[in-house]
Amino acid sequence: MSLYLRLFFLFLLVIFFSGLTMILGPASFSFHELFVSGDLNSFYSKVLLELRLPRVFAAVFAGAALSVAGLSLQSVFRNPLAGPFVLGISSGASLGVALVLLAGFSYGSLGLFPAAAIGAFAVTLLVLMFSRFFESSSMLLVVGLMISYIVDACITLLMHFSEAESLRSYVAWGMGSFSRLTLPSVPSFFMALVIGLSLILFSMRYLNAVRLGDEFVKGLGLSVRLYQTLVLIGASVLTATTTVFCGPIAFLGLAVPHIAFALFKTSNHRVLIPASILIGANLSLCVGLLPQIPLNAMMSLFGVPVVFWVLLSSRYRKKESFYG
Amino acid sequence: MDKQIFLKATDVIVGYQKPLTSKINFNGYSGELICVLGPNGTGKSTLLKSLAGLVSPLSGSIDLLRKPIKDYSLKERAQNLATVFMAHLLIPEMTVREYVSLGRTPYAGFLDARSEADILAIQKALEDTRLTDFAERPMYALSDGERSRVFIARALAQEVKVLLLDEPMAFLDVPNTLFLFDLLKKIARTKSNTIFLSTHNVDYAKRFADRILAFDGKGHVSLMDVNTAFESEFLQWIQG
Numbered sequence: 001m002s003l004y005l006r007l008f009f010l011f012l013l014v015i016f017f018s019g020l021t022m023i024l025g026p027a028s029f030s031f032h033e034l035f036v037s038g039d040l041n042s043f044y045s046k047v048l049l050e051l052r053l054p055r056v057f058a059a060v061f062a063g064a065a066l067s068v069a070g071l072s073l074q075s076v077f078r079n080p081l082a083g084p085f086v087l088g089i090s091s092g093a094s095l096g097v098a099l100v101l102l103a104g105f106s107y108g109s110l111g112l113f114p115a116a117a118i119g120a121f122a123v124t125l126l127v128l129m130f131s132r133f134f135e136s137s138s139m140l141l142v143v144g145l146m147i148s149y150i151v152d153a154c155i156t157l158l159m160h161f162s163e164a165e166s167l168r169s170y171v172a173w174g175m176g177s178f179s180r181l182t183l184p185s186v187p188s189f190f191m192a193l194v195i196g197l198s199l200i201l202f203s204m205r206y207l208n209a210v211r212l213g214d215e216f217v218k219g220l221g222l223s224v225r226l227y228q229t230l231v232l233i234g235a236s237v238l239t240a241t242t243t244v245f246c247g248p249i250a251f252l253g254l255a256v257p258h259i260a261f262a263l264f265k266t267s268n269h270r271v272l273i274p275a276s277i278l279i280g281a282n283l284s285l286c287v288g289l290l291p292q293i294p295l296n297a298m299m300s301l302f303g304v305p306v307v308f309w310v311l312l313s314s315r316y317r318k319k320e321s322f323y324g
Numbered sequence: 325m326d327k328q329i330f331l332k333a334t335d336v337i338v339g340y341q342k343p344l345t346s347k348i349n350f351n352g353y354s355g356e357l358i359c360v361l362g363p364n365g366t367g368k369s370t371l372l373k374s375l376a377g378l379v380s381p382l383s384g385s386i387d388l389l390r391k392p393i394k395d396y397s398l399k400e401r402a403q404n405l406a407t408v409f410m411a412h413l414l415i416p417e418m419t420v421r422e423y424v425s426l427g428r429t430p431y432a433g434f435l436d437a438r439s440e441a442d443i444l445a446i447q448k449a450l451e452d453t454r455l456t457d458f459a460e461r462p463m464y465a466l467s468d469g470e471r472s473r474v475f476i477a478r479a480l481a482q483e484v485k486v487l488l489l490d491e492p493m494a495f496l497d498v499p500n501t502l503f504l505f506d507l508l509k510k511i512a513r514t515k516s517n518t519i520f521l522s523t524h525n526v527d528y529a530k531r532f533a534d535r536i537l538a539f540d541g542k543g544h545v546s547l548m549d550v551n552t553a554f555e556s557e558f559l560q561w562i563q564g
Contacts, residue, residue, distance in 0.1 A: 078413065204436040205429050212426070213412040218378055220482075221402025221430040267418045270436060 003271060006264070010278035017285035018056045024289060025052060050183060057186045058178035059288040060281040061193050062246045063256075065238035067280025070253030071260065071272055072200050072231050075207050077141045083254035084239035086141060087232075088148030091155070092123025093243035094174060098155045101170040102162040112173070113244050120240030123147060128232060137214075137228065175294035176247035178284070185245065192241035199234030200273070203227040207269040251299045255307045256280045262310045327353040329390065330518040331375060331486050336384035338370045343382050343543075345371070350537065350547035352486070352518040357509050358547065359529035360522035362539025363561050368522045371545070372488045375520065376407045389485060402430035406479035408489040416464035420474050423463060424449055427481030449480040453507065469500035476504070480511065487511070487519045494524075501525060505532040526562055530554060
């Protein structure tokens with residue numbers, strides 16, 4: 001199959017699973033009923049427009065955002081284990097939410113979304129600040145991990161000293177869900193997605209060369225520092241926004257780039273970025289089909305076998321990476 | 325065509341914290357293959373990196389095409405000067421064509437697309453290095469000789485005036501080494517490039533080089549005619 005045909009097929013799958021998400025759900029009804037009644041204020045159209053449509057957007061946006069963030073971070077850090085979680089961005093969002101839910105930290109009507117956003121961007125700024133002192137990307141990876149350990153420790157302390165009731169709501173938030181996004185918030189999620197994606201698309205040349213080393217990148221006439229910062233900001237915006245609207249979602253950002261590598265057999269980000277967007281959207285739509293089950297549990301239970309299958313059937317097998 | 329000065333070093337001292345060399349002065353002309361000879365650890369790679377603008381020299385100035393190299397933008401520099409350093413990372417699954425295509429990065433827009441002209445340059449680079457049949461092979465499936473040619477093909481695709489190569493023949497057998505020396509000599513002649521090639525193959529350097537940039541191992545560096553170099557005390561270390 002040619003490249004464009006494969007991408008188009010993945011796109012059709014996204015449409016298909018979006019439709020399925022709209023049709024399937026706890027309240028079952030036929031579209032016939034809806035169209036016959038023609039009443040936009042009916043119970044059914046409310047379910048469709050206010051519950052299921054936002055869930056489609058949430059799944060597609062989250063899948064796309066986390067996959068592209070994971071892909072670009074894996075390239076920048078030259079590490080197949082890197083992902084949106086390693087920079088501590090998700091942990092930052094969790095800390096914000098933990099402060100509200102567990103410590104009762106709230107100014108008036110400061111909700112969960114702003115709290116998560118502040119937490120995520122605070123950690124992002126911290127990592128970016130540190131990145132100015134370290135030219136080497138592997139050191140930055142260590143810094144990101146260290147920051148997330150500290151943040152996680154703070155959360156653990158908060159959990160230790162909190163009531164059972166608030167602990168429960170915090171744990172539920174941490175399981176992730178596509179059902180929290182409301183229709184009015186869809187445009188802001190979309191805008192953040194566009195901003196994050198643009199920053200990463202702008203760094204395409206860098207991403208295509210970076211796995212060969214910083215000196216190689218410079219030899220090709222690209223500024224390592226500029227593009228590294230752009231990619232980090234882009235990936236942070238994508239991860240932070242997704243965590244704000246859907247909670248910390250594990251696995252996607254780490255796994256999808258590997259599926260994209262295996263399916264498209266290229267290291268060109270001009271292909272890998274659209275491929276990751278589509279694969280990520282498909283995976284999260286699939287996993288989100290059962291909204292009753294915690295998202296993160298489904299994500300790993302359903303996703304890991306997919307990744308194993310893809311890796312085992314690809315040419316990744318038995319090929320040690322080497323240094324020249 | 326008259327010979328032009330493509331790369332000029334004036335009172336250059338290279339090193340990291342401590343100077344590795346005394347003042348280096350030379351003119352690199354268009355169309356010549358200059359072999360860089362010297363014992364390990366005397367600053368050959370550091371000099372090549374300084375000439376490439378990747379490391380600042382401790383003092384002195386380097387001119388690329390009559391303009392100080394530090395006045396170039398990164399992109400403009402990469403359109404005029406290409407480097408081949410062996411000690412860089414590899415992506416095992418990357419195909420030869422994808423790798424050579426990276427040489428067109430200095431000419432690409434921010435979405436990294438390749439134009440017709442780019443594709444022609446890539447094709448030409450693959451032909452010049454006799455890699456056309458390997459173009460779709462992944463890098464892990466190449467021999468050392470083929471891989472060295474791929475590295476050089478990427479630099480050729482960059483279509484530059486000055487090429488700096490750091491020991492590209494390090495692990496190669498006689499036929500592959502001969503092929504590369506011959507290839508680089510031809511490139512210098514036909515494309516009027518200035519090529520600096522650091523190597524430990526003293527005999528081939530004597531045979532193919534137009535001039536020798538000799539490191540005496542005690543910090544002195546001089547660009548000389550081949551015969552002069554081999555008679556001078558700069559290459560005493562060859563005798564051991």
